[in-house]
Structures are given as C-alpha cells and as structure tokens.
Amino acid sequence: MNLILIGFMGSGKSTVARHLSRLLSLSLVEMDEIVYQKTKTQNMHEVFALGGEALLRETEIAIAKEYALKKNQIISTGGGIVLNHLGLDSFKETGGKVIFLNASFDTILSRLIDDNSRPLFKDKAVAKKLYDFRMPLYLSYADAVIDTDDLIAEEVALKIQQRDMYRK
Ligand code: S3P
Numbered sequence: 001m002n003l004i005l006i007g008f009m010g011s012g013k014s015t016v017a018r019h020l021s022r023l024l025s026l027s028l029v030e031m032d033e034i035v036y037q038k039t040k041t042q043n044m045h046e047v048f049a050l051g052g053e054a055l056l057r058e059t060e061i062a063i064a065k066e067y068a069l070k071k072n073q074i075i076s077t078g079g080g081i082v083l084n085h086l087g088l089d090s091f092k093e094t095g096g097k098v099i100f101l102n103a104s105f106d107t108i109l110s111r112l113i114d115d116n117s118r119p120l121f122k123d124k125a126v127a128k129k130l131y132d133f134r135m136p137l138y139l140s141y142a143d144a145v146i147d148t149d150d151l152i153a154e155e156v157a158l159k160i161q162q163r164d165m166y167r168k
Contacts, residue, residue, distance in 0.1 A: 001167055002073045003160070004091050006138055007101035008131055009079040009121050010108040012153050016101060017076035019157035024166055029067055029075045035059045048119045057084060064090045080120070082137035092141075097165045100142035101156065105131050107149050 003020065005013040014030060021028035032044065038059050041047050047056050060078060064087040067075060075096075081087045088098060105128055112121055121127045139145065144163055148156050 001071065002068070002075055002091060002094070002096040003166055004075045004077060004088065004096050004098045005101060006077050006081060006088070006098055006141060007079065007103065007148075008108055008134060008138070009118055009127075010111040010115075011079070011101040011103040012148055012156060013076045013079075013101055015153040016148075016156045016160070017074045019154050020160055021074045023157055023161050024074070026072045026074050026166075029073045031060060031063055031075065031077050031081070034063050034067075035078070038063065044117060044119055053080075053120075056080070060084075061086045061090075064088070067091075068094045068096065079134070082134060082141055088141045097143045098141050099160055099165070100138045100145045101148050102138070102145050103148050 003026070005017050007013055017028055017030070020026070035047060035056060036042060039047055039050060039055060041050060044056070056078070057080065060081055061084055064081070067073065068090040075091065077087070092098065108131070109124065112118070115121075120130065144165060146156055146159055151159070
C-alpha cells in the first residue's frame with residue numbers, strides 16, 4: 001500500500017514525507033523530482049519553459065499511473081495533483097491512502113516568501129486565489145486531514161504514524 005501526501009505549495013509535503021519514509025521504512029517518492037527526470041529538466045521553471053503547465057500536469061498523471069502499481073511508498077505530490085482526478089484516482093484504485101497536510105495561507109506565505117522556485121507562486125494575490133480554489137479539492141480527496149500550522153514536520157510525521165493508516 002502507498003501513503004500519498006497532498007497539500008498546497010509550502011504545506012511541508014516533502015519534508016514530512018522524508019521523516020515518514022524513515023519512520024515507516026518505506027521508500028520515498030518525490031513527484032517533482034520524477035517530473036524533472038522524465039522531462040530531462042532541472043527545475044520547475046525549465047518544465048514550464050519547455051511545455052508550460054500542461055507538460056507538468058500530463059507528466060504528473062503518467063507518474064501517478066506508474067507509481068500506483070508499485071508498493072510500500074510515501075509519495076510526496078506536487079500541489080497541483082488535485083487538478084485532474086486521474087492522478088489521485090490511480091493511487092486510490094490500488095489502495096493508496098491520501099493524507100492532506102492542511103496549512104493556513106499565512107503559514108504558507110511565511111514559508112515561501114523568499115522562495116522563487118515555483119512558477120505558480122510569484123504573486124501573493126494570485127497564489128491566494130489558487131489556494132482558495134484548491135482547498136475543497138484537497139479536502140475531497142483526503143482520507144485524513146492533518147492541521148500542520150502549529151507543528152514541525154517531524155511532529156506531523158509522528159501524527160500520521162499514530163493514525164496507523166498504513167498496512168503492508
Ligand atoms: C505546483 C506545486 C509544486 C510544483 C509546481 C506546481 C502547484 O510542488 O509541482 O511548481 O501547482 O501547486 P510543491 O507542492 O511540492 O511545491
């Protein structure tokens with residue numbers, strides 16, 4: 001079985017996934033990194049320059065279909081995985097459990113304010129619109145919701161471990 005972490009940019013998916021993979025002895029899959037491998041790029045700006053957001057989304061779906069067939073993984077998704085149902089449906093069809101890392105927009109803003117690595121987080125007002133639009137989508141896919149505002153990543157991972165959602 002797989003555990004799939006979803007949430008907005010800056011919600012801590014990658015860091016929590018690293019802790020969780022250690023805690024549960026499961027392999028770690030960082031979807032953005034696999035997007036770079038598959039598109040032969042080095043970062044998200046290069047992905048967008050090569051094929052726009054459409055290239056990112058179609059690559060994410062292909063990765064989800066491929067990795068949904070593997071087992072015993074912690075999957076850290078990109079924040080936009082909820083935009084097309086094919087991605088998360090693939091994971092759910094093979095028994096994966098989806099965990100939403102919920103963070104307030106203020107928390108996210110404080111984490112990403114000086115981070116220029118994300119093409120879709122350049123303007124605060126645009127990012128807030130994206131956040132509001134996606135919130136119901138994250139909730140609709142979630143098998144569990146973890147409120148992360150007052151927790152460090154390690155505590156979030158421990159909380160997920162305590163929920164005992166994983167079975168081999
Ligand atoms: C995106 C989130 C990013 C990355 C890309 C687009 C999004 O991943 O996939 O920049 O649309 O929310 P993180 O959520 O890991 O930042």
